Amino acid sequence: MTGTEIAAAIGPGLARAALAMKLDDRLVDLATPVAEDARVMFVTRRDEDALGMIRHDAAHVLAEAVQALYPGTQVTIGPAIENGFYYDFARNEPFTPEDFPAIEAKMREIVAANTRFEREVRERGDAIAFFEARGEKYKAELIRDLPASETITLYRQGEWIDLCRGPHMRGTGDVGTAFKLTKVAGAYWRGDHRNAMLSRIYGTAWRDQKELDAYLHMLEEAERRDHRRIGKDMGLFHLQEEAVGSVFWHPKGWKLYRTAEDYMRRRLDAGGYQEVKTPQLLDRALWEASGHWEKFREHMFIARVEDEDKTLALKPMNCPGAVLIFNQGLRSYRELPLRLAEFGACHRYEPSGALHGIMRVRAFLQDDAHIFCTEAQIADETVRFVELLSSIYRDFGFPGFAVKFSDRPAVRAGSDETWDRAEGALKEACAVARVDYTLNPGEGAFYGPKLEFVLRDAIGRDWQCGTLQVDFVLPERLGADYVGEDSARHRPVMLHRAILGSFERFLGILIEQYAGRFPLWLAPVQVAVATIVSDADDYAREVQAALRSAGLACVLDVSNEKINAKVRTHSLQHVPVIAVVGRKEAEGRMVALRRLGGEAQEVVPLEEAVRRLADEAMPPDIARLREIA
């Protein structure tokens, strides 16, 4: 019996609703024969599983539509992805969004026709010949590269046939109408930049119109949170051609930056780090010794001077400088672990296409540190680090974050035993610090395994921020050593670690996280004092002075505007507190406080307002210290 028959036997309702089924948790076509003892679960449009199938089937419908409209176009692959699907086509002329209306119309025709998806098993050679005869060389290549054990299946929808593992729903009609083509993009065949560039069409597809509308609405909301939009609107920073990939921080943006930096500095001081500063320009010879010259030169800005025969490079990383500090004088095992922190300004020549607002730039400040320790200390140091990082992320309003564990790559330095120990220590430390991670196999640095701490931006893009990397290569290359208990020289292990990663990237994500509406301690302008009548101007100046001397960033608005306009202006600037003063407040030495996003106002004596706001504006780490005291 097939799933279709079982569903029909159970009842006409299920027969209508069933799109596919799960056989012992394996998603398959409804037409699949079911064994006597199998556990069957039908998938209907209500199930989450339906989404993936709708998207996958939509990709097939898209491919059929495109081949119908643009003969000669070859199909390649077209999977379901988060929120939708895409299909990569090989065609001399790339597609443009102007092609969308025609393609979408064709897709709707195909959906309306509701042709059945039919699975066919083909013999390998047969299948290759079949696609080659149709001029589909990409499909033929895919089949050739499939493992011999793989059953080759094709799916037919009317005249149109695609190589596909399946499963599919019953017919093209099951795709429904809640889909939309969204963008075109170039994409390399098999993700390799040495291969041909294909033309990719992205679409989004949902179970019903309501879901689609909600998704489109979410995208619009995300656009409003975009750090580039907010950076402009709030006057935080700007970017321009004369310094591609470098940020011009304006007064308000720099205030935010400094608030974050001051906070980080306090946390590092308290965390047992010592801050250092290493040179921006370092001799080529150092980069040759460290291995950067060979591996990363194309990403480095090189500098020369007229009358000296020297080549210098702007540092793309801070680690060699840190080792040079470690190497000064004779180090003892008693000094380990030695934690050298640096707010290090790095320059990297990033590919032009990689630049993105202030999240991916060519000049940035890392909250870097290098911990020199023994192998036995790796686990402890990792636990300390993860705890510090978690606490800091919490303070910035990121209670949750993803962790990736990248282990040994194919090409690596160091013996397998060393890698075993380093990976073991990191894993053990994650367990102790109760960090859940996903494994990123083979993605470690050539010098050691690493943890990556990932935050997500408004549009759902993931960015690596924090990192912890174990390195037993650089101390070797730059000759770092210390005198051990046994009075012999030993090689330290080096942990590279960053919490924010780069200030630029982290602040970009922070801006999107809060959509510019920062908590009081982070807000670049904390209070706006706004007058109702000009008779209150002098008192308003007093209020501003009082708030300022309590350390609050405060602007004064005595402009010739109505209070409505002032409230609006400062609300649009996301100022957390508006202190309104009119005649009444001036007479009673009060202020009327209004919180961003709220409509309520609270009239309190000036002294109390200053005290309360100053209290509330305290950075979280200082607030905790106060509580203890």
Add this chain to the structure above:
RNA sequence: GCCGACGUAGCUCAGCGGUAGAGCAACUGAUUCGUAAUCAGUAGGUCCCCGGUUCAAUCCCGGGCGUCGGCACCA
């Protein structure tokens, strides 16, 4: 770097082979007002840059730069 789209006033955007416009912002004046836009007036442009076609180019063509969306990259 690759594919594609885009680049007009501070911002958001309209426009067109015949020398450029709106709203908001800015400035000036009037208004002194009680919690998300007071009114009036004024000023504001290398239409990204370079070259070509044309009597004439912001507009058409070519090249460059930048931004954006993907891909690749992210040491």
